[in-house]
Amino acid sequence: MSTAAPTTGPGLSPARPTESATGVSTPLGLDRARITGGFWLDRQQAVSTGIRAGYEQLERAGNLQNLRIAAGQAEGEAVGPIFADSDVYKWLEAVAWELAREPDDDLLALQREVTAVVAAAQQEDGYLDSVVQVRLGPEGRYTDLPWSHEHYCAGHLIQAAVAQVRCTGDRELLEVAVRLADHLVATFGEDRRHDVDGHPVIEMALVELYRETGNRDYLELARYFVDARGHGLMASYGKEPAYFSDRVPVREATTVEGHAVRAVYLTAGATDLAAETGDESLLTTLDGQFANMWAAKTYVTGGFGSRWDYEAFGEPYELTPDRAYAETCASIGVVQWAWRMLLATGRPSYGDAIERILFNGFLAGVSLGGAEYFYVNPLQLRGGSTPDENRSPAHGRRGWFACACCPPNVMRTMASLAGLLxxxxxxxxxxxxxxxxxxxxxxxxxxxxxxxxxxxxxxxxxxxxxxxxxxxxxxxxxxxxxxxxxxxxxxxxxxxxxxxxxxxxxxxxxxxxxxLPLQVRTVTAHPRVDAVRGCVALERGPLVYTFEHADQPAGVELDDIALLPGTARAGEHRSDLLAGVTPLNARGRHLTAPDEYAAWPWPTDGGSPRVGEPVDLVAVPYYAWANREIDAMRVWVPLAPDGTPA
Structure with a gap:
């Protein structure tokens, strides 16, 4: 087992490059950076209630019971998705960062209780995945890597273990992670089992475990997993490769594609690999991929993924507001990628990207109370929308999901937020x-x-x-x-x-x-974004604003408004509104549809122009929508020149 000296110095950081890594910056970590007041402390304190509630959610959903059954401490059948363990591990990571931020004996006791169950569930050779162990038995290991998420679960366990030892000094989970990583090293590789997991994250985790332990075997396995993808391994299972970021090798890709979270977890891990191996060519490729994504596959809110189908990025400029998927986890994944690129390159555009995502696409994913979550973050909800699918934002934010990846992801990101400062x-x-x-x-x-x-x-x-x-x-x-x-x-x-x-x-x-002057800005989308051509959005400082039904005059339907140009202004800050916000005031028109549009066939000559009376409109920060009622909302609004029909 070859080793290198672990990093010394400030250590409370999720991504902690070694002293030999290339790059221009080293993160301060939570031991050198602490949020002490203001906007983000309020948000951290709110989400801390969700972290504490997370244990009960995991208990209620059966995730913890799965581990107890695997450990021989209980009997029964495994419940939930095959990747149920990953939610436990993300919660454990959140607890570690929260303990570094705000020590708490009760939370520490919960961490140690859950860690002991995880350790007890691990098998003698290091393998650990409670659902596979209980549901499929030993013969079920790694039989369906595109969907089994076994490496994905391992990756989140490793990340939790590294956070735990850095924040509390407890080593029990790190010992579990090392045994599991050694098992992976012995099982996978070019001269062993030539295969990859359907859901990346193990790449980031293995690099961080190398950084913590100095064991280069983990770095080399991360390199293998990055380079093995893109060569049709998923196709060998009869799967469509683009979804799994397996159509084009990472070193040859010019953009990100397929499942948004999978794609950006992979690029974040590849960035870690490039930094630790001094691979400037790989870093340059990743820089180009990020630029392409930011230009053509990013919502104005810092959301990612335009398709509900396959939770996917979609094609360039396919950025419909009402069908935006923009999964909360995807925004978190891009923050992780952008942070690593910022440390490696020093380029301020990555800091700009992180800011846009944090204040908008990420923050919308959690309620002002801190314990309810959006899985999906659209930029428009039509009036009277039907709450159907479990993830639909028409339900409002929810305390948990059948696929509960987003809540603990929000928890760990918010608890470690000071590390991004x-x-x-x-x-x-x-x-x-x-x-x-x-x-x-x-x-x-x-x-x-x-x-x-x-x-x-x-x-x-x-x-x-x-x-x-x-x-x-x-x-x-x-x-x-x-x-x-x-x-x-x-x-x-x-x-x-x-x-x-x-x-x-x-x-x-x-x-x-x-x-930093906070003028109100009226922005337009790229001309190729057909869905919002002729529309504008409002921004002030780092915030994207939205129009929500609750703030408009009686009788105004958001589906029928247009903005009058140059009328948006910042109002007085209101501490009584949405936990304290500065709203924007604007003038618009409330449009009416001519009679000939009441039913098919619609006119073929363009019909009569839509007309409407001037109306006063109010916009609030996008992150705060759906905290009062679940009704119409829209970020992009048609622009109506004053005095002419829209």
Whole structure:
């Protein structure tokens, strides 16, 4: 077993590159970055209630009982999907990050209880998958890798184990993970069983286990799993390869395709591999894939996946708002990928992507109360929509799902969120996301105070100095026209789409103020997005806004509105609305359909123009919709020139 020295230094980070990894930045981790107030602390505290409720949800759904049966501690049949264990592991990971954020003896006791059950369920040779063990027996192992998710479950167990040892020092789950990883090393590879799992995540997990233990066998197996995909292994099972990201090798692909979560978990793992092996060619390829996805397969909200069928990306510019799938897990997966690309390249566009996703596509996936979730995040819900399929947003957010991948994924992301705020590099502290927080790295410690995203100022105060020459690099979002940065009272412009670099002979008490103007922006989609051609969406700062039925005048149907250009303005901040938001006010028209559209056949000559009376409209942040009632909502609205019919 070949080894390399594990990483030393700050450690409480989900992705912690080794000292030998290529890349420009190292994450601070939760031991050097802590959210202390404001918008994101409110959201973390809300979701912490969901984390605590997660144990009961897993108990009620039977996930924990499956493990007890596999361990010989109970009798019965396995219930739920074949990947039921993965929800337990994501919850355990969430608990670990939550304990680093806010120690809690009761939560720690639950972690240790569940970890003991997992350890007891593991078989002698290291194999562990409770549903396969109980439902199929030893002969059922790895017989249907496209759908069995055995490596997927293993990957989430490994990620939970790494988080647990980093955050609490408990090693029991890490020992389980090492035995399971050793079993995989002995079973799979070019000179062993030549196969891959239908659902990536094992790639990220194995690289992180290498980072934690120094065992290069895990890095080499991750390399094998990345490179083996794209050569028709899924077709050998009679499966369609594009769905499984198995149509084109990772190193040759120009875009992402197929099942959105599978695709971006794979690219995130490939990014980890590129960083640890110094593979610049692979990193360049992944950079191109991300750019293609961001340009042609990303919703304005930072949602991903336009098809309910196969939870898939769809074709370029296939971005219908009302049928958007935009699974919460897909947004989380892209954040994981973008963060790894940011650490590897230092490119601020990845920080911009993370910001858009976090404030919109991700945050919409959890209620303001923190314990109800959306699986699917459309950009439009028509009035009177029927709640049919279990995942349909017409039900409203739900406490759990039959396929419950999203809730614990939200939990682990929110609990570890401070790890995305900042990084350090040679002679610099880099701040990528803005929250009231304490940050310490690169020779400098600062306290950040801000009411962002509601107000434009981010104020950073130096609290400790190890190296007075340290540079402070502050990401300036591409939308932030007119941004400024000041230090010791001297103000200068800050260029959008880059980093404002501030140098000074730092002293404790020095203050830097970054101002990001929060003008209301009216945006349009790419002309090839047929579904919203002629429509606009409203943004302010990092937030995408939506029109929700509850905020409109009586009698106004959102399916029949059009915006008058140039009328959207920010209103007064309202602490009594949706846990505190700044709404937007706009003028529009409430359109009426001419009589000839009442029934088929519709007119072939274009018919009469639609007309409508002016009406006052209100938009709220997209992330907050469906927290009062489940009714009509839309992000994209037709634009109606003032004085002319829409």
């Amino acid at each position: 900042a990084s350090r590099s040679e002679g610099a502290l880099e701040v990528h996301q803005y929250a009231t927080a304490s940050l310490d790295g690169g020779g400098l410690a600062v306290d950040v105070v801000t009411d962002y995203p509601w107000t434009p100022e981010i104020r950073l105060t130096v609290t400790a100095v190890d190296d007075p020459a340290t540079e402070l690099r502050l990401r300036v979002p591409a939308w932030a026209t007119g941004a400024t940065v000041s230090v010791r009272g001297e103000e200068r412009p800050a260029t959008p789409g880059g980093y404002a670099t501030v140098s000074a002979d730092w002293r404790v008490g020095d203050e830097v103020v970054l101002t």
